[in-house]
Amino acid sequence: MHIIQSSGYQLELGSIVESSFIEKLKLFSNEKIVLFADEHTSEACVGFLISHYDQLSEAEVIVIPAGELSKTVEIVENIWEVLSDYQIGRHDLLINVGGGMITDMGGFIASCYKRGIQFINIPTSLLGMVDASIGGKTGVNLGHFKNQIGVFSYPIAVYIDPLFLLTLPEAELMSGYAELLKHGLISDVTLYKRVLEQMEDPASISMELLKDGIEIKNNVVTADPLEKGERKKLNFGHTFGHVIEGFYLGKKGVSHGWAVAIGMIFESYLSYKKGLLKFEDFQEIERDLLKWFKIPSFSDDDVQQMVDWLLNDKKNRSGKIQCCLLEGMGKCTFDHEISLNEAMEVFLHFKNQQINLN
Ligand SMILES: NC(=O)c1ccc[n+]([C@@H]2O[C@H](COP(=O)([O-])OP(=O)(O)OC[C@H]3O[C@@H](n4cnc5c(N)ncnc54)[C@H](O)[C@@H]3O)[C@@H](O)[C@H]2O)c1
Structure with missing residues (x-):
């Protein structure tokens, strides 16, 4: 125990x-x-x-x-x-x-x-x-x-x-792995690599990996229970992830973890565009995540709807969208302001990689 x-x-x-x-x-x-x-x-x-x-x-x-x-x-x-x-x-x-x-x-x-x-x-x-x-x-x-x-x-x-x-159905297992990947990307690149390895054999998750993943979450929330600072890092992938999840709410096969995984790809791209993350690191994250989680197709109207919804994100301050961004694999910072144009540009960048979910 x-x-x-x-x-x-x-x-x-x-x-x-x-x-x-x-x-x-x-x-x-x-x-x-x-x-x-x-x-x-x-x-x-x-x-x-x-x-x-x-x-x-x-x-x-x-x-x-x-x-x-x-x-x-x-x-x-x-x-x-x-x-x-x-x-x-x-x-x-x-x-x-x-x-x-x-x-x-x-x-x-x-x-x-x-x-x-x-x-x-x-x-x-x-x-x-x-x-x-x-x-x-x-x-x-x-x-x-x-x-x-x-x-x-x-x-x-x-x-x-x-x-x-x-x-637990396999798709739901993968959803959990997405949050574990996030724990790694924001604080421990070794954990991130171990999670990727484990995903090749998802059903037999090791007790050590579970324990390490739980400890990352537990340590962060214990140090900052009310999300005044460090805890905000756990929201990496969630600014875009939440509007994508909200957009597909109730649709079969669309899980929280999947939406967060797509959010992590988008926010890694934004991290690169804002000069915080090296292009090679963004490419590596994109390749790793796309192997398991596909980007859904959005019409222009869908994108407009989701970008509008970003204005109601819980992390926003003074009407400005706040996002967590990566400064490296295993290093996340928070309270980055992003504009509606930047958000729109992210969706457009991935337009050619989208697949129809039906
Ligand atoms: N409070 C937080 O800090 C926090 C963090 C991350 C996510 N969330 C929330 O968690 C939710 C997503 O959690 P989830 O992915 O567990 O979703 P979920 O609770 O909907 O479970 C996913 C599916 O798996 C089934 N399931 C769960 N355990 C099972 C088992 N042992 N055997 C068979 N089926 C099982 C459920 O019935 C459901 O169909 C979202 O609402 C998200 O917002 C909260």
Whole structure:
């Protein structure tokens, strides 16, 4: 079991049955427990948990449709009503069992319900394990705008068990690798190369790589929990990534990680154009990422729409678009202002490399 030092909550990597999860459940032996999952993770993971822990045999289970389209204020409101119907009180516990969609949303539901109840994250996707379940960002989308409504709020514990990856579809596994590549590109080029190597044999992810990826995320968010400085680097690839993801919201096969991978190609190009990144480094990143993640085709109107949406990015200040850029492979800086023309130019540059997603 790897116990990863984090501020104020338990973060454990390894078999959940050997973790401190059982001890945590005992703290709630006189309270109500609610398991929150989507239709896939309810089938693949919740049953396993209930069968292994007697304490969960009486738990209520709330299941929502899988996919990013469920990450809405409306569904959150429905769930608050269900919690209220179950008479869940302030001392009760919510356990989020799922990928980033479920842990983001479940964290938000728990944090606002009755001014906050305690929650545990059990991430079941690779992306959830190395990124979304750690660091206290919770929230939901607002229309096409990603994660516009939310709060920073921490679980009491996060249990990361790679066993759950066995049922994760390969496309979702690759989505998680995209965020791991990002962890490498912003801070550790050796990790970036190890992730690329591992992607050749994606299903058998090494425990060491998982641990190193988790530690990068955990170290950054522990040092800067409210994203005042260094944590902004984790947004590399997300300025363009979020508008691309928002544009394709709900379309099958279009994952968060894929959109971030395309965003990383675009933002690496921008880094080169702004004189920060060597052309050879940009080319290497472009080649590495295009091997796994294809650029979708956009019409001129689509591009205009996405560029307009950039004006509503959460990182913007005084109406100016702010972007993270690379100054080398493994070195990222933040708060770079970009103009609408520059953003438009990025989309146009990749026009000849686009493929039709249908
Ligand atoms: N809070 C953060 O810091 C942060 C960071 C990165 C991403 N995110 C958010 O995370 C979300 C993306 O996370 P995701 O890629 O995990 O998406 P997701 O939660 O939608 O999961 C992807 C798919 O995999 C399925 N799945 C998950 N675990 C499974 C398992 N063990 N077996 C079978 N199927 C399984 C889900 O049902 C879903 O269909 C986005 O909403 C993104 O905004 C948040």
